[in-house]
Amino acid sequence: MAQINEKNRLANTVTGFLPGDDAVVAFDNVSLGYDAASEADFILKSLSFQLPAGSFHFLTGPSGAGKTSLLKMIYLAQAPTSGRISLFGEAVDNGDRAQVARLRSKLGIVFQEFRLLEHLNVFDNAALPLFVHGQNFRQYRDDVTELLNWVGLKNQLQAMPHVLSGGEKQRLAIARAVVTRPTLILADEPTGNIDYAMGLRIMRLFVELNRLGATVLIATHDESLVRASGMPVLELKDGQISRRDLNTTVGGRL
Numbered sequence: 367m368a369q370i371n372e373k374n375r376l377a378n379t380v381t382g383f384l385p386g387d388d389a390v391v392a393f394d395n396v397s398l399g400y401d402a403a404s405e406a407d408f409i410l411k412s413l414s415f416q417l418p419a420g421s422f423h424f425l426t427g428p429s430g431a432g433k434t435s436l437l438k439m440i441y442l443a444q445a446p447t448s449g450r451i452s453l454f455g456e457a458v459d460n461g462d463r464a465q466v467a468r469l470r471s472k473l474g475i476v477f478q479e480f481r482l483l484e485h486l487n488v489f490d491n492a493a494l495p496l497f498v499h500g501q502n503f504r505q506y507r508d509d510v511t512e513l514l515n516w517v518g519l520k521n522q523l524q525a526m527p528h529v530l531s532g533g534e535k536q537r538l539a540i541a542r543a544v545v546t547r548p549t550l551i552l553a554d555e556p557t558g559n560i561d562y563a564m565g566l567r568i569m570r571l572f573v574e575l576n577r578l579g580a581t582v583l584i585a586t587h588d589e590s591l592v593r594a595s596g597m598p599v600l601e602l603k604d605g606q607i608s609r610r611d612l613n614t615t616v617g618g619r620l
């Protein structure tokens with residue numbers, strides 16, 4: 367089995383993931399198996415890769431390939447079965463609650479299932495992370511309003527989540543995830559409920575945040591948006607990760 371691990375590790379290395387000091391995310395020989403699965407049945411097998419600071423990647427792969435599982439490990443909701451993960455240059459210990467909380471405060475996460483607070487209106491849902499960070503209404507009013515305008519929710523600032531459509535909820539979840547200008551943005555199918563034009567607009571928001579310095583990783587099935595962006599792709603398949611570079615793809619750039 368050690369030989370298999372070494373083979374996977376080399377395969378990942380040759381796909382272009384070279385170690386660097388500026389890695390925001392670094393996986394070193396990371397495997398994940400649920401429910402005491404035997405090593406052959408692991409979802410993710412001996413992954414070694416890095417996301418350099420300021421990079422932008424899509425994460426693709428067939429349904430069940432492990433995209434959400436990989437994101438969960440990065441946002442520290444799931445410990446790997448073996449291997450080591452570093453975030454912002456720090457080796458992660460999932461049992462260290464203080465470290466987990468500190469590292470998570472640098473992340474902006476768009477969850478597949480939105481996780482909005484039903485008793486707060488649109489504005490307050492989006493502003494919540496800033497409120498929790500101790501900012502007051504005067505400080506964040508304009509920023510939050512502008513962001514909600516960008517995601518097309520400026521006429522629904524007072525609306526409660528239960529009256530929003532699926533796409534509107536998703537856009538609100540995106541606004542809330544990026545409102546603190548996080549260092550690392552992770553998004554799980556952020557355009558799954560959104561039409562193509564709004565999807566492009568949302569992708570432009572991620573690209574703009576990336577230009578401002580955020581490292582971005584977006585799991586998606588939406589090949590047309592991936593192609594339109596021209597950004598590099600990490601593909602999960604059969605427990606392995608590989609890189610697809612779309613820089614030469616014909617098509618629009620966001």
Ligand SMILES: Nc1ncnc2c1ncn2[C@@H]1O[C@H](COP(=O)(O)OP(=O)(O)OP(=O)(O)O)[C@@H](O)[C@H]1O
Binds near residue numbers: 401409431
């Ligand atoms: N908590 C869990 N316990 C057991 N198995 C799980 C758990 N979470 C995910 N799985 C399994 O792990 C595999 C990968 O799931 P995951 O959700 O990471 O894939 P995905 O690539 O995000 O899929 P999709 O594109 O359909 O969202 C699936 O077979 C899933 O059933």
